[in-house]
Amino acid sequence: MKTDELLKINDLHTGFRIKDTFYDAVDGVSLTLRKNEILAIVGESGCGKSTLATSIIGLYDQNKTRVQGEILFDQKNLAALSEEEMNGIRGLQISMIFQDPLSALNPLMRIGEQIEEGLIYHTDLTSEARQARVLELLKQVGIKNPERVARQFPHQLSGGMRQRVIIAIAISCKPQIIIADEPTTALDVTIQAQILDLLIDLQAETEAGIILITHDLGVVAEVADRVAVMYAGEIIEEAPVNELFTNPKHPYTRSLFNSIPQMNSESERLNVIEGIVPSLMNLPRSGCRFSQRIPWIPKEAHEEHPALHEISPGHFVRCTCWKEFHFKTDKGGGTYELHANK
Amino acid sequence: MSFMQINDLKVHYPIRGGFFNRVIDQVHAVDGITMEFERGKAYGLVGESGCGKSTTGKAIIGLEKISGGSIFYEGENVTNKRRSRKSAFSRDVQMIFQDAHSSLNPRKRVKDIIAEPIRNFLKLSPQEEERKISELLDIVGMPDDAKFKYPHEFSGGQKQRLGIARAIATNPKLIIADEPVSALDLSVQAQVLNFMKDIQNEFGISYLFISHDLGVVKHMCDHISIMYKGRFVESGTKGDIYHNPQHIYTKRLLSAIPEVTPVGREQRKRERIQVEQHYQVEHKNYFDENERVFDLVPVSSTHFVAATSQVKEVM
Known part of the structure; x- marks a missing residue:
C-alpha cells in the first residue's frame, strides 16, 4: 500500500x-x-x-x-x-x-x-x-x-x-x-x-x-472528491467528481443523469431505463450486466468478460459498450442529453 | 375558471390531558390556507x-376532519361531507399515496383492487368492467395478465403504477398525489413522473402534488405553494418561486437543494451559510411571536408572499 x-x-x-x-x-x-x-x-x-x-x-x-x-x-x-x-x-x-x-x-x-x-x-x-x-x-x-x-x-x-x-x-x-x-x-x-x-x-x-x-x-x-458508481454488485465507473459529472461514460451512469428532474431544465420527459434491476438470485454472472437494460446496443459492443478500463487518468469504465452507446429515443418526444458525449 | 376552491382551510388537532381528558390545547396542523384548482394544471405543495x-391533502379528500374554512367543488359546498357513492366530488377527486405497497390490499387481486372505484362510482356490467380494467392496465403500461396477480408480485414502480391506475379509474378531475415518487429509485421515479405527465395531457387531470423534493415539483408543477407550520409563506407560478423568491424561508429552502454539478460548490456553500445567517437575523421580521407566518399579500397577479412585520405595521 x-x-x-x-x-x-x-x-x-x-x-x-x-x-x-x-x-x-x-x-x-x-x-x-x-x-x-x-x-x-x-x-x-x-x-x-x-x-x-x-x-x-x-x-x-x-x-x-x-x-x-x-x-x-x-x-x-x-x-x-x-x-x-x-x-x-x-x-x-x-x-x-x-x-x-x-x-x-x-x-x-x-x-x-x-x-x-x-x-x-x-x-x-x-x-x-x-x-x-x-x-x-x-x-x-x-x-x-x-x-x-x-x-x-x-x-x-x-x-x-x-x-x-x-x-x-x-x-x-x-x-x-x-x-x-x-x-x-x-x-x-x-x-x-x-x-x-x-x-x-x-x-x-x-x-x-x-x-x-x-x-x-x-x-x-x-x-x-471521487465517485464510484455501482450496478448489480460491480463498480461500473469510477472517476474524480468533476470528471464524472462533466464526462460520464458508462451507459448506466449517463442514463441515471438523464433521469434526474433537473432544477434548471424545462425538458418535458425524463429518461427511463428499460427493465428493472435484476434481483440477487437472477443476476447475470457473466458478460456485461447492464446489457439487458440497453437491448438496442449490439452484442458485439460488449466485452465477453467486462473489465475496468482506465480511459483517462483516474477515470475507469467497465466494459466497452460505452463507445457504441446512444440513447434510444422514446415515442413521446425523446430523451434529452444532459451531457453531450463527445 | 377554477372548478374547486379552498378557502381558509383549517385542521386543528386537540391535545387532551388533565382532568377527564379535556381538550387543553390545539395543534394547528393546517392553519388557514386558500387555494384554487383549474383544469389540467399541476399544483405543488x-x-x-x-x-x-x-x-392538507387528506383534509381536501375527506380523510381528515376540517376544523374551519370551506371547500367548494363546482359551486357545491363539500366541506366535511361524508364520502358517498352518489357524490360527484368523491368520484372526481382521487388520491395516490406515498407508500404504494401499504396502499394496496395484500389479500386482493389487482383486478379487484382496480375495480373498487369502478364498482363504487360507475355502474358497469361485468363485461364492461373487465374491459375497463384491461384498458386501465394498458394505460399504465402493465400486461393484461397482471389482473390475476397479487400486489406483492410487483416491484415498487409497478405497484405505484397500479395505485395510479386505481386513481384514474373514475376519470377524476383532481388527483392528490402525496409524495408519489419519494420511495422510488431514480430511474423508476422518472418512469412514474413521465407517466403522470402523459395522463395529465391526455385526460386533462389536475394534480395536487405534495412533495418535499423541489426538483420533482419543479418538473411537474405549474403553480407552487411553499408551506411552513400549517400556513403558506409563498405561492406563485414556477417562475415566481424559482426565479424571484421573496420570502426568507423560500430562499433558505432553495439554497439548501444540492445541485447536480460539482462546479461552483464552494461558492454555493458560502451562499448557503450567508442565507442561513440572514435567516437567523431576520427571522423575527417574517414570523410573529408564536412563529406564525403572516397573511399573504400579493406581489403580482400570480405571486403571493407572506407579509413581513414592517409591512404589517404600515397596513
Missing part, C-alpha cells in the same frame, strides 16, 4: 446464503480510499453499496454471509479478523454513520452516556475527562447547548440534532475512516445541507477518509 | 416534514 492509501479493497465478494447457496451481492469490488478524501459510492437500491459498507466494518451475520477477498487497513486484512479483533478497530479506527438516527440511538440512554460508551471501551480517560470530551464533541458537531443535550434522551431531539449526535459518536475516538451510509436521506433539505457542511468541515479538521454511500447524485456533487 | 402538507 502506498503511504496516502488508508484502505485498499481487493476483489471483494460478499455473498448471502439463500437455501444453501451463496449469492454474491458485492461481486468483485476493488477500491482504494485515500487520506483526507470523500469517496462517494452511488447506485440504486439493491446494487450492493450498503453491503460493501457492512463488509468493511464487519457488521454482518457470520452464519448467513460469506466474505471473500481482501480489505487491507493498517497492515491487516479486515475480512480475515476475528470478532474480538474487529471490536478493537470498530469505533476506534473505523466508524459508521447510519441512515436512520433514531433507530441507531438507544432510546433508554441519555445522549451523553451514548457518546461516552466508545470512549469507555477504547480509551483510558478518567470519568471527568470523558465528560469534558462529550461536551467538546457536541460543540464540535454544532450543538449550541451541549450540557443540556447531553442529559436528554433521543426522543427529545429533532432529526437533525439526532444525526449530529450520531456524527459525534462516530468521531469520538478520532477515527481514520468514517463510513456514512445514506447519512442525510431521512432528513429535510435544509437539515441535509447543514449536515453535509458539517461533514466537510469535520473532515478538514480531522483529515479522516470518508466513504459516503448515497443514491442522491446531488449530494455527491456537493461533497465528494 | 412543498415544505419540510411536519409542515402540514400531507394533512
Whole structure:
C-alpha cells in the first residue's frame, strides 16, 4: 500500500446464503480510499453499496454471509479478523454513520452516556475527562447547548440534532475512516445541507477518509472528491467528481443523469431505463450486466468478460459498450442529453 | 375558471390531558390556507416534514376532519361531507399515496383492487368492467395478465403504477398525489413522473402534488405553494418561486437543494451559510411571536408572499 492509501479493497465478494447457496451481492469490488478524501459510492437500491459498507466494518451475520477477498487497513486484512479483533478497530479506527438516527440511538440512554460508551471501551480517560470530551464533541458537531443535550434522551431531539449526535459518536475516538451510509436521506433539505457542511468541515479538521454511500447524485456533487458508481454488485465507473459529472461514460451512469428532474431544465420527459434491476438470485454472472437494460446496443459492443478500463487518468469504465452507446429515443418526444458525449 | 376552491382551510388537532381528558390545547396542523384548482394544471405543495402538507391533502379528500374554512367543488359546498357513492366530488377527486405497497390490499387481486372505484362510482356490467380494467392496465403500461396477480408480485414502480391506475379509474378531475415518487429509485421515479405527465395531457387531470423534493415539483408543477407550520409563506407560478423568491424561508429552502454539478460548490456553500445567517437575523421580521407566518399579500397577479412585520405595521 502506498503511504496516502488508508484502505485498499481487493476483489471483494460478499455473498448471502439463500437455501444453501451463496449469492454474491458485492461481486468483485476493488477500491482504494485515500487520506483526507470523500469517496462517494452511488447506485440504486439493491446494487450492493450498503453491503460493501457492512463488509468493511464487519457488521454482518457470520452464519448467513460469506466474505471473500481482501480489505487491507493498517497492515491487516479486515475480512480475515476475528470478532474480538474487529471490536478493537470498530469505533476506534473505523466508524459508521447510519441512515436512520433514531433507530441507531438507544432510546433508554441519555445522549451523553451514548457518546461516552466508545470512549469507555477504547480509551483510558478518567470519568471527568470523558465528560469534558462529550461536551467538546457536541460543540464540535454544532450543538449550541451541549450540557443540556447531553442529559436528554433521543426522543427529545429533532432529526437533525439526532444525526449530529450520531456524527459525534462516530468521531469520538478520532477515527481514520468514517463510513456514512445514506447519512442525510431521512432528513429535510435544509437539515441535509447543514449536515453535509458539517461533514466537510469535520473532515478538514480531522483529515479522516470518508466513504459516503448515497443514491442522491446531488449530494455527491456537493461533497465528494471521487465517485464510484455501482450496478448489480460491480463498480461500473469510477472517476474524480468533476470528471464524472462533466464526462460520464458508462451507459448506466449517463442514463441515471438523464433521469434526474433537473432544477434548471424545462425538458418535458425524463429518461427511463428499460427493465428493472435484476434481483440477487437472477443476476447475470457473466458478460456485461447492464446489457439487458440497453437491448438496442449490439452484442458485439460488449466485452465477453467486462473489465475496468482506465480511459483517462483516474477515470475507469467497465466494459466497452460505452463507445457504441446512444440513447434510444422514446415515442413521446425523446430523451434529452444532459451531457453531450463527445 | 377554477372548478374547486379552498378557502381558509383549517385542521386543528386537540391535545387532551388533565382532568377527564379535556381538550387543553390545539395543534394547528393546517392553519388557514386558500387555494384554487383549474383544469389540467399541476399544483405543488412543498415544505419540510411536519409542515402540514400531507394533512392538507387528506383534509381536501375527506380523510381528515376540517376544523374551519370551506371547500367548494363546482359551486357545491363539500366541506366535511361524508364520502358517498352518489357524490360527484368523491368520484372526481382521487388520491395516490406515498407508500404504494401499504396502499394496496395484500389479500386482493389487482383486478379487484382496480375495480373498487369502478364498482363504487360507475355502474358497469361485468363485461364492461373487465374491459375497463384491461384498458386501465394498458394505460399504465402493465400486461393484461397482471389482473390475476397479487400486489406483492410487483416491484415498487409497478405497484405505484397500479395505485395510479386505481386513481384514474373514475376519470377524476383532481388527483392528490402525496409524495408519489419519494420511495422510488431514480430511474423508476422518472418512469412514474413521465407517466403522470402523459395522463395529465391526455385526460386533462389536475394534480395536487405534495412533495418535499423541489426538483420533482419543479418538473411537474405549474403553480407552487411553499408551506411552513400549517400556513403558506409563498405561492406563485414556477417562475415566481424559482426565479424571484421573496420570502426568507423560500430562499433558505432553495439554497439548501444540492445541485447536480460539482462546479461552483464552494461558492454555493458560502451562499448557503450567508442565507442561513440572514435567516437567523431576520427571522423575527417574517414570523410573529408564536412563529406564525403572516397573511399573504400579493406581489403580482400570480405571486403571493407572506407579509413581513414592517409591512404589517404600515397596513
